[in-house]
Amino acid sequence: MEFLLFVMALTIYFFGRSIGAFFLGWILTALFSLFFPIIKVVNSSYARWDKLPTIQQYLELNPSCKAQRGITCKVCNSSSIRNWGIAGPDHKYRIFLCNHCDSDLYKK
Ligand SMILES: [Zn+2]
Numbered sequence: 001m002e003f004l005l006f007v008m009a010l011t012i013y014f015f016g017r018s019i020g021a022f023f024l025g026w027i028l029t030a031l032f033s034l035f036f037p038i039i040k041v042v043n044s045s046y047a048r049w050d051k052l053p054t055i056q057q058y059l060e061l062n063p064s065c066k067a068q069r070g071i072t073c074k075v076c077n078s079s080s081i082r083n084w085g086i087a088g089p090d091h092k093y094r095i096f097l098c099n100h101c102d103s104d105l106y107k108k
Pocket of ligand 1: 073074075076077078098099100101102103
């Protein structure tokens with residue numbers, strides 16, 4: 001990173017301000033187009049995670065979903081529930097979705 005800044009400083013020194021501004025603009029554009037979609041996706045997933053109830057709240061709101069063998073979907077009664085990490089398989093924020101009807105059920 002320091003080397004890159006050094007090269008940029010030399011470029012600006014030798015070729016004048018306009019080409020320096022051009023390089024800076026190009027680098028910023030590349031960084032933004034690379035990272036902005038990732039940030040947007042994680043933020044919308046976080047908002048989705050944030051508004052879901054916890055497993056205790058889910059069972060309090062939907063007492064009939066506590067089956068003999070695990071928890072069932074409040075929409076379609078399926079007991080097949082998927083455990084999904086909002087930003088990758090090992091992410092600490094988990095959303096539990098119904099495998100049958102794709103409803104968001106609760107979070108962990
Ligand atoms: Zn369902």
